[in-house]
Amino acid sequence: MTAVAPAAAGTPVLEARAVERRYRGGRGVGPVDLHVGPGDVVVLMGPNGAGKTTLLRLLATLGRPQRGALRWFDSADPAVARRSLGLSLDSTPDDETLSGLQSAHLWCRQWIREPSRALALCEEALRRFGLAAVRHEPIATYSYGMRRRLALVEALAHEPRLALLDEPTAGLDPTGVHALAAELRRRAESGCATVVASNDANFAAMAASRVAFLVDGRLLRCAAPAELLAAVGGARVAELSVVDATGLDVRALRGLLGVERVDVQADDGVVTLRYHDPASLPRIVAVADHPGGRLRSMRLHEPDLADAFRELTGSPIHLDAR
């Protein structure tokens, strides 16, 4: 099967209009509007149960929306989408007796008819993801992280014009995350689009051209990372780990001069606050290290997309499914 011809500039790779799919109990996704053009890397962020995977499956032609319309490469026919689609779900290849190259080749050949080209594409993708040295070894000998890399090779080796990746950084070491970000940038330069479901704020900042914030199945914001980060611009973030967040005097923290916002995740014992003035830090420590709260550690960092998510949606990104 040959890949679809490159799209003309401006032709959307993917277009979702008021797409909705809800399960019994109300969980699911929609209505969502999403436009993905050539070269776009869109990262969907949202807490567990926000609908990221449901949306990704709909975009991958796995199931139909109950309402709304989907178009791929300017066509509503899912068969057109499948001609140049790459999909990686949050699972790993489990054909344990096959080698990495064999498994990658099997999937690549579903799209690429010419055996020598398929082999060359697989070899190249395995090299990019750091699996070249072990490509002839059985998957049974691979670590979890290596299997995750192989799953990405299988999704991307045939150079699909649209790739859909669910939690691709899960299980990857920092080198793997950087390799993936580089791969998505390389794809973007050649006009291929990627939609990723991931809550890895650092990865999103490295790879995304746009980040979409999903909460309760609704897409609240979709913009370039810089635009989203501007919402928390100028501030710095202190992440406090306390022994007992319930015993902490949150009101006193909020009342400190220069402290802008305080969020408490009582179950995890994590308190996140934004401050503008470094002179506030001793006062923050003094309040947090009170016998009622007991400060365990404190981490200071620049605001990232998780902080932007919190600012713009009003809820933390690491939220248990409700």
Added chain:
Amino acid sequence: MSTKAPLESRRQLEAAATTRPAVGSQPSGRRTRTHTPAVAGAQTARFHRILPATLWTREWLLTLGRPRSAAIKVAMPLVLSVPLVSGGAPTFWAGMLLTVLVAMVGAVGSGVALARARSGGLLARLAVVPRAPSRLAGEWVLAATAVDTVQMLPVAAVVVASHPSASAALALLACIPAVLLFTNALGCALSLLADGPGEVLLDVMVVLAPLLFLGGLFTGVPREGWRWVAARLDPFAYLHAAFTGALGGVASFSAAEVLVAAAVTASISLAALAAVGRALLARA
């Protein structure tokens, strides 16, 4: 269905063998197992240079990639059939046991494998490849049927050797793959109803037991009434007859009837597979 040799081409293999890994491409991370033992190294290396392009090839590679498991799969039916045949067990009951064995091998094997493939996300990935679902499912089930047939061939050989008869042997050798195709397709269909591999086992038992009964395996085939009609429509009745005939007993159906039934069973199973394949990937 592709029956060509799994090697893509000699040139490919040479290319694969000569490509060198990139410097520093060895990823970090703990291995879950040690590397392939050196003893089997050369053979394993050759095996891992065979490049699959179809589910047919994949199924064979997965089977041959586990030699111990493959040996047990072939030995297990022999362990049952050799004592039956050499001990002179009544042909009706020996035929019944062997028919049940064939039914279970096909239905359980396919049903469990597909249920696992669904829960592991494999079916979802297959659902987005640009090929007809019926073709994909057909390829998978035909490969599984071929593997099962190879598994049952030694049993057929033992049975045929006990009472050599060309017509009985032909009927048996035609009927075994046909019924295996039927049971594999049945397992495929039942995997649609089940939520997991464990549930498939129960579903298979619930469906196979009445089919085996209607085939007259437990009580024989009555000469009249609705059960006579039911038995004539039941592939297991013909396989039972084929085993019984090949063991030298008095079969309910002639070898010619068994041959015709095998052809009809295989045709209907293939047609059913097309419909089941669509449903199978739609539920991925």
